[in-house]
Amino acid sequence: MRNESAVESSTATVQWAKVLDHESCIGCHACTTACKSENEVPLSVTRTYVKYVDVGFFPQARRAFQVTRCNQCEAAPCAVACPTAAMYKRDDGIVDFDKQACIGCKACIAACPYDAIFINPEDGAAEKCNFCAHRIDIGLEPACVVVCPTEAIVVGDLLDPQARVSQLIHRHPVAVRRPEKETRPKVYYRGAHQATLDPLAARRPAGGLFLWSEQKQGGHHVVSGHPDHAVGGTSSAEALLSYDVPHSAPWDWRVSLYTLTKGIAAGVYLLAALMVIAGRLPGDHPLWRWGAPLVAGLFLALTGCLLLWDLEHPQRFYKIFTRPQWKSWLVRGAFIIAGYGAVLGLHLLAGEGVARWLMIAGIPLAAMSAIYTAYLFAQAKARDLWQSPLLPPHLLVQAFIAGSAALLCVDRFQGGEYEVPLSWLLAVSCLIHLGFVWGEATLPHGTAHARLAIHEMVHGRFKFFFWAGALLIAGAVAAPWIGIVAAPLALVGLFAAEHAYVQAGQAVPLA
Numbered sequence: 001m002r003n004e005s006a007v008e009s010s011t012a013t014v015q016w017a018k019v020l021d022h023e024s025c026i027g028c029h030a031c032t033t034a035c036k037s038e039n040e041v042p043l044s045v046t047r048t049y050v051k052y053v054d055v056g057f058f059p060q061a062r063r064a065f066q067v068t069r070c071n072q073c074e075a076a077p078c079a080v081a082c083p084t085a086a087m088y089k090r091d092d093g094i095v096d097f098d099k100q101a102c103i104g105c106k107a108c109i110a111a112c113p114y115d116a117i118f119i120n121p122e123d124g125a126a127e128k129c130n131f132c133a134h135r136i137d138i139g140l141e142p143a144c145v146v147v148c149p150t151e152a153i154v155v156g157d158l159l160d161p162q163a164r165v166s167q168l169i170h171r172h173p174v175a176v177r178r179p180e181k182e183t184r185p186k187v188y189y190r191g192a193h194q195a196t197l198d199p200l201a202a203r204r205p206a207g208g209l210f211l212w213s214e215q216k217q218g219g220h221h222v223v224s225g226h227p228d229h230a231v232g233g234t235s236s237a238e239a240l241l242s243y244d245v246p247h248s249a250p251w252d253w254r255v256s257l258y259t260l261t262k263g264i265a266a267g268v269y270l271l272a273a274l275m276v277i278a279g280r281l282p283g284d285h286p287l288w289r290w291g292a293p294l295v296a297g298l299f300l301a302l303t304g305c306l307l308l309w310d311l312e313h314p315q316r317f318y319k320i321f322t323r324p325q326w327k328s329w330l331v332r333g334a335f336i337i338a339g340y341g342a343v344l345g346l347h348l349l350a351g352e353g354v355a356r357w358l359m360i361a362g363i364p365l366a367a368m369s370a371i372y373t374a375y376l377f378a379q380a381k382a383r384d385l386w387q388s389p390l391l392p393p394h395l396l397v398q399a400f401i402a403g404s405a406a407l408l409c410v411d412r413f414q415g416g417e418y419e420v421p422l423s424w425l426l427a428v429s430c431l432i433h434l435g436f437v438w439g440e441a442t443l444p445h446g447t448a449h450a451r452l453a454i455h456e457m458v459h460g461r462f463k464f465f466f467w468a469g470a471l472l473i474a475g476a477v478a479a480p481w482i483g484i485v486a487a488p489l490a491l492v493g494l495f496a497a498e499h500a501y502v503q504a505g506q507a508v509p510l511a
Contacts, residue, residue, distance in 0.1 A: 015093040016131055016186065017158040019168045020067045023191035024152035027052060027065040031144035031153060038132060038143035045118045047129040048144060051224070051511070052211065052243035053195045053202045063242070066196035067153070068511050070095060070116040070129040071177060071185035077381040078108035078117060083330035084319045086126065087117075093158070093186055096133050099125040103319055104312020106250035107330055110380035113181040115222075115247045115511035124312035131155070158186065180447075181381055195239035199224040199509040200448055202239035211243045221246045224509035249506035251310070256499035258306040259373055260402060260491070262337075263395070265299035266370035267403020268292045268410070269344065271425065273359045273366070280421060283352050287418065291410040293347045296366075299406075300341050329376035336372055340365040370399035377505075384445070385453035385505040394436045400429040401473070401494055405487040412484050423479040426486055430477045437470060437497065449508045457504030466504075469497030 027050050035041060035048045048069035055064055076095045078087045086101035087108045102125040109117045109126065117128045132142035140146075145153045156165030168174070174188040177197055195201040204223065223246045272292035275281035281288050308314040321338075324331040343362040347355050374395050377386035388394075404426040411418045441458050445451050457466050472493025479486035 013159070015158040016072070016136065016155060017093070017165050017169065018072065018131070018187045019154040019165050019174065019190055020187065020192070021152045021154065021168070021190045022065055022067075022193070022196075024150040025050075025065045025067060026150055026152075027063065028149065030147045030149060031067060034143040034147040035129070038135075041127075042120060042122050044121060046245055047127070049245045050243075051196055051245075052241075053193065054240045054242045055193060055195055056238050064193035064196050066189070066192055068114075068116075068245075069187065070112075070131075071114050071183065071187040072131060074184035074186060075182065077111040077113070077181075077183060077379065080327045081107040081111035081330070081379045083107065083325055083328040083334070084316075084323050085325040090133070092136075094131045094133050094136070095128075096130045097125075097127055099123060099127065101316075101319060101323065102126050102313065103316040105310070105330060106312075107328065107376075107379070109250040110506070111382060113178045113183060113382040113510060114185075115382070115509075118247070119312055183381070199511055200452065202241040204241055210241075222249060222507060222509050223247075224511055244511070247509075247511065249503065251502060251506065253499060254306050254310045256502045257495060258303055258310070259395075259398075259498045259502070260495045261299045261303045261306060262373070263370060263399040263402035263494070264406045264491075265296045265303055266340075266366045267399035267401070268299075268406045269296040269362060269403075270366040270370070270399065271403045271407060271422075273363050275418075275421075276356070277359070281418070283356055286414055287407070287411060289352065289355065290348070291414060292407065293344045295406055295410055297341065297344045297348070300337065300344065300369075303337070329372060329379055333369075333372040333376060336365060336368045340369045367396060367399075371395045380505075382510050383453070383505040384447045384450035384508070385457075385501070387450075388440070390436065390439075394433070397429055397432050397436065398494060398498075401426065401433055401476075401490050404429060405476070405490040408479075408484055408487045416484075419483055420480070423483060423486065426479040426490060427477050430473045430479070430490060433473060433494075433497075434470065434477075441466075452508050453504045456507040457500050460504070461507060462500040462504050465496045465500035469493045469495075469500060472496065 029050050032046060032049050039047060041047055048067060051066045051068050053064045055062055072093060072095050074093065076089050079089050079095060083105060084101045084103055086098045087095065089095050104119060104124050104126065106119065117126055120127050135142055141155060145155055154165050154168060156163035158166055160166055168190060169188055172190055174190050175192060175197060176185040176188060189197065224241060224244050269292050272281060272288050276283055276288055308317055311317060320331055320334045343358055343365055347358050347362065350358065371392040374391035377383065377391065380386055404422050408419065408422045408426065411422060441454060445454060456462055472489045476486040476490035476493060
């Protein structure tokens, strides 16, 4: 297994690096076509491409280029996020991939701050520029280096002081993309204009047109350039994005729905167990003995189905358990869910006394099932909106909302004996949730990427889901007075809020 290969070997004798010399680049796209030919990259996706930005106004205008590709990070977030080590870092510094190990979870895409990874539409596996490792291993240069007519792409051993790549890096001013992400890229840019390096630095062209194509901004497509310079933009009106390649957001509505189903699965058991401990629910009551664990098990199974559905290779899901990469929160989450499912199964099979003892494991597993997604999102280093330290407690509060709403329905089916306390639990949880949302939407955020994500969530593409979620959950605050009616309001509102949050985090351009 390659699980440990993400850690750089202390005995490595070669560390490959690349310099993209934009003082020489003419934007001819030869590197793009050579890469496609050498690696049989299908249409609609690219391992490398050339981005164009026009700087200034006529007659004092010029075109700046940026060759965009994997940055071969020393601290590669894609390798950390990958659950099966399909993305891994070699001892020589190249970040490579194993298509046979890829399950198509797209965690690597969410983690990459450079939008360099994509799903191959022909085989469903993640891939990217891998330095033409198959050529490097037999002593050949990458295909893009060979075809570049101006020798603007230079590769070599960073540990060799005589190598041209080392001399360029150490003797000339060079830059890397997004150094604040602390990935320590090994692709260096010489002479690149800041308007090309910063994905938000240029304005998008009017009419949705590039030089040779239309911008695909609908649905899950994301294009660089700032959509609204009045909202936290770092751009200048003198920089105009004239050509780019659109990217797709990796996670769609299934991930948004999974957070809700998982919240229900965790919340119903967690609340019922806490009510038993507090003496508010007898240990032999059907709500505790059968209702809570059955609903939790049902929604936990639904969560698993959604996770499998979202995979490009669901038949390979077992690899998470047979070759786990333990730094990935997808792996940790899978084992947490499996452990929680086992507790629920034992609870249904065991007697009342054993069920009480199972709470020792069940409560922490339910809580971790609710909040581990916060750590999974945090591993998506590309998404600034998801880096909030308040996300774990917020997800726990959401589990309380989902759990109390679901228990209200179960309790009504069993006679409505506990409608009053469950209604108050729902109302208080909804109030706390609205406080979290208000803070997220109004407090200052430290980066332009986070501010743009908030704008897209509150005022942009996902404002309908955001405001619908807020209004529905605000309506559920009246649960003590409207009773069971508050349950669907809370659940639908929670899904809408989650969808706005998940999608807005992915709406910010990275390349």
